[in-house]
Amino acid sequence: MLERLNQAMEHIERHLDQRIEVAELARLALTSEYHFRRLFSALAGIPLSEYIRRRRLTVAGAQVLAGEETLLDIAVRYGYGSAEAFARAFRAVHGVGPGEARRTGAVLYSQPRMSFRLIIEGSSSMRYRIVEKEEFRLVGKKARVPLVHEGMNPAIVAFIRSIDQETVRRMERLSDQEPQGVVNVADHVADGREEGTELDYYHGVVTSAVAPEDMETLTVPAGTWAVFESSGAFPQALQYLWRDVFTQWFPSNPYRSRPGPEISRTRLSQDGTEADAELWIPVERVAD
Missing domain, CATH: 3.20.80.10 (Regulatory factor, effector binding domain)
Structure with a gap:
């Protein structure tokens, strides 16, 4: 089960600049969409949609600081229909707008990639x-x-x-x-x-x-x-x-x-x- 969950996590990483279908993640994990969402939030401590949003804005943040593309190009790549929508989402995660971050070289927040592993405790039974x-x-x-x-x-x-x-x-x-x-x-x-x-x-x-x-x-x-x-x-x-x-x-x-x-x-x-x-x-x- 954990191996299949990690395949789903890898799929997320490969498709951060594309539409990510929960149905495909559930298929990779060999489970239902309903169970995948609930299992993910229990294991990760945050909802699946929030994790994907944070990962996208983490990667986008690095590209903003790199200064090689326009802010609009970056916004569109990660699914935002306008620079304004991107700026609002960017500020919600990083505490600063993308334009200001690029001008000042601001310190940004990062959502690390997640993977799951089994820790065997055996100290209690259910x-x-x-x-x-x-x-x-x-x-x-x-x-x-x-x-x-x-x-x-x-x-x-x-x-x-x-x-x-x-x-x-x-x-x-x-x-x-x-x-x-x-x-x-x-x-x-x-x-x-x-x-x-x-x-x-x-x-x-x-x-x-x-x-x-x-x-x-x-x-x-x-x-x-x-x-x-x-x-x-x-x-x-x-x-x-x-x-x-x-x-x-x-x-x-x-x-x-x-x-x-x-x-x-x-x-x-x-x-x-x-x-x-x-x-x-x-x-x-x-x-x-």
């Missing part, structure tokens, strides 16, 4: 199981919230606090299958998982029942789910579990992620600092 589920409903309250990678998500905390206890008890009575009880659901998460991008968040239950009029319904098709368990500090245990699933479990197992909601179930300690977490990720088996 508890997981594979579950086949028929079509089911997620029923509960819904909000549009920003994605937060680490720490508490203020928007989610405020949303959950706004739900009265009687509504939560009515939700709980609807729960009739795994994962049992009230769950947290992230749906329509951006493929690159950029910090601050918005997602649909549900606070509800998994059920076969019809939703009450004051609750939202998300119908989830039948499919395969990988279910992971973890215990530790809250909310880090759950956030780190998601990271470890993509950086450790997927590269080592014959599965890839598929579109669908990510479901988490947490049981907090009395003081709210520790949690037992369960994470449900929609997956599909990779053909041998």
